[in-house]
Amino acid sequence: MTPHAFAAAVAGRLIVSCQAGDGHPLRDTAALTRMARAAAGGGAAAIRCGGVGGLPDVAAIVAAVDVPVIGLTKDGTDGVFITPTVAAARAVAEAGADVVAADATARPRPDGRPLKDSVAAVHDAGALFMADVATLAEGVAALAAGADMVATTLAGYTLPGPPPDGPDLDLVRALRAELPDAVIVAEGRYHSPAQAAAALGAGATTVVVGTAITDPRWITSRFAAALA
Numbered sequence: 001m002t003p004h005a006f007a008a009a010v011a012g013r014l015i016v017s018c019q020a021g022d023g024h025p026l027r028d029t030a031a032l033t034r035m036a037r038a039a040a041g042g043g044a045a046a047i048r049c050g051g052v053g054g055l056p057d058v059a060a061i062v063a064a065v066d067v068p069v070i071g072l073t074k075d076g077t078d079g080v081f082i083t084p085t086v087a088a089a090r091a092v093a094e095a096g097a098d099v100v101a102a103d104a105t106a107r108p109r110p111d112g113r114p115l116k117d118s119v120a121a122v123h124d125a126g127a128l129f130m131a132d133v134a135t136l137a138e139g140v141a142a143l144a145a146g147a148d149m150v151a152t153t154l155a156g157y158t159l160p161g162p163p164p165d166g167p168d169l170d171l172v173r174a175l176r177a178e179l180p181d182a183v184i185v186a187e188g189r190y191h192s193p194a195q196a197a198a199a200l201g202a203g204a205t206t207v208v209v210g211t212a213i214t215d216p217r218w219i220t221s222r223f224a225a226a227l228a
């Protein structure tokens, strides 16, 4: 898939992230594949998937949906953990993902290789590269390293302390102002349809929503808390 074709497929539309962490009741490839099919049936323009040991999820979901798939793996939950190495990036592409999402923050990478090596491995395997960043500078650097698109996935997750409750719309605005022609993906803590729509208003090309759509444990806890 070309960068242009991917952008055209998702522009102004919703991407749904279908993931479940270790120990979550939905941490099951078949369950997540059904979730992805449901999301596609509801109008998702693409699916984001994978996680710890998530290569089978990526392969199964690629086979099950007819929308583009953004794949990733995770190694732990600290530091650089989203598709953190060149080998991981290559493996996600080889699992069939149209797009490989990977940490593109300025933090040291566990294999000591520069970001551009992961980008090159993904391109060699015929996939596109989504750079998951936390800051404007990281987004600019990722595009310079060859990334095809920038996502705000890690905004709020690289500082000490818990992330804020809401999404980082300011980062979307800053990326759009600095990178007028780039594919900018709003992602991270979009918990309502209004917030997702606001991301497009802030200049995002597309919006990824995960937890608020695909984690019934989290959704239930919000209802339960409202009744407590």
Ligand SMILES: CC(=O)N[C@H](C=O)[C@@H](O)[C@H](O)[C@H](O)COP(=O)(O)O
Pocket (backbone or CB within 6 Å): 017, 019, 072, 082, 153, 154, 157, 187, 188, 189, 190, 208, 209, 210, 211, 212
């Ligand atoms: C920080 C991190 O590990 N983000 C992960 C990236 O793939 C996922 O755990 C998130 O669910 C995804 O980014 C979607 O975000 P939200 O679930 O907030 O809508």
